[in-house]
Amino acid sequence: MKETVMVVEDVAEVRHFVSHILDSEGYYPLVAADAAELKQALTGPQPDIVLLDLGLPDGDGLDLLPLIKKQWPTTQVIVLTGNATFDAAIEATKRGAYHFQTKPFDTKNLLISIERAAEYKRLTEETGALRKALSTMSGDDSPVFQSAAMKAVVRTVERVASSNVPVLITGESGTGKEVIADLIHALSSCSKGPLVKINCAALPRDLIESELFGSIEGVSPGSKEHREGLFRRCEGGSLLLDEICEMPVDTQSKLLRVIQEKEVHPIGGRTSYKTDCRIIALTNRKPEEAIKEGKLREDLFYRISTVTLHLPPLRERREDILPLAATFLRRYAAQEGRTIEGFSPAAKEKLRLYDWPGNVRQLQNEVQRTVLISENQLIGEFDLSFSVGANSESDVEELTLLEAIERNTIARVLKETGGNKVETAKRLGIGRQTLYNKIKIYNIEAS
Secondary structure (H helix, E strand, O other): OOOEEEEEOOOHHHHHHHHHHHHHOOOEEEEEOOHHHHHHHOOOOOOOEEEEEOEEOOEEHHHHHHHHHHHOOOOEEEEEEOOOOHHHHHHHHHOOOOEEEEOOOOHHHHHHHHHHHHHHHHHHHHHHHHHHHHHHHHOOOOOOOOOHHHHHHHHHHHHHOOOOOOEEEEEOOOOOHHHHHHHHHHOOOOOOOOEEEEEOOOOOHHHHHHHHHOEOOOOOOOOOOOEOOHHHHOOOOEEEEEOHHHOOHHHHHHHHHHHHHOEEOOEOOOOOEEOOOEEEEEEOOOHHHHHHOOOOOHHHHHHHOOEEEEEOOHHHOHHHHHHHHHHHHHHHHHHHOOOOOEEOHHHHHHHHHOOOOOHHHHHHHHHHHHHHHOOOOEEOHHHOOOOOOOOHHHHOOOOOHHHHHHHHHHHHHHHHOOOOHHHHHHHHOOOHHHHHHHHHHOOOOOO
16 A cells, blocks of 8 residues: 655646656645645644645745644655755754755656655654554553563663664573564664574574575585575574574584674585674573583674573563463453453462463463463463462473363362362262372362
8 A cells, every 4th residue: 555645835737747646656645735735734634755845935844844743743754945955954854854855856766755755654653663562561551561670671672672783682481582582673773674583403403504504506415405594585684593502513603704704605605695684592591501511602602692681580570470461361362252351369369479480481371271261251260270389380280271171170169169079079070089189180279
């Protein structure tokens, strides 16, 4: 869908000519003959771009610029004038103009300026939406992250995302490293390019180099095709290297050279090519320990850790558990068409006290499962498939959906019978010994 472009021009011939060109190029043109018509239009729908003549008979275009930007903040203004001066161009830019073009103008150049302004507007709006999403993660209005540690992470992301420096994200499995990596790419100058991801632990040792750097057909036994390589695919974008410490050390050496020289040499190739992409590396290991164990080259670490972000485990930031759980509950309840009001006080306390060895990923899965099996509008403590004890990390294995349903049913009937095991077994249609075994297996508080 093409953008709406308003032409503010007092010369009728020019106004009609530009409108015709815009229409033929697929844009939707609007017109205003003078300052009065423009001011009237400011109360209506917002155009994407305004072509503004500075020399209007009833007003100075420079004075109109702030009015346009105040009423239509994301509209990009291209100034047109027949009396171009350097000072006028500077002043127009200060007052919010995207571009300054002299008359008579070349049609091709004008269309290029319009297309660039439209692209800039789209990028600005996307970035604004992402920044709003980031602010809801750590802001004051029902934030997703309430812990000081995660608020600090979000602030760092906001500061460094727009650059193209390498970023290393550390943290246990399931803490949300890839989510933060996605945000960094989306807010960066590389966002118009692709985000290419590779799990360094998932590829066989003999394939990872050709996958990263590319290879020439027939260079190795069984190699029957040319591999482009991920550096080629992510040109102008970002390359996410998950589990960087699992990459073979000799491959790390070659990666270091690529990062330093910004040049890739395909396996078996005779020539190299320049590369320009941002490196985002993830690891669930502590880098200093990985270096001592020989899993991570120290020189590569210093190259990829210009900015290092550490995501603490969920058990170390319990303030985030309930806001995250509420967010997941809204999402999955909407997906399933369920009306669920929230968690009971006992369920909230149970969520908060559990250690969450699988971190945010485990919490997300638990809430999704609870939405599927719960029959009530308020999630209760017995709807949750884990128990909280002295060593909650090892108390309960991950339950299947059927196991979770069985456990919750037993816990509910026990509660209804006041802990009477004979009556509970009778209602469930099972033997008492079977009930005792289930209570032990699922670690249910029978009282």
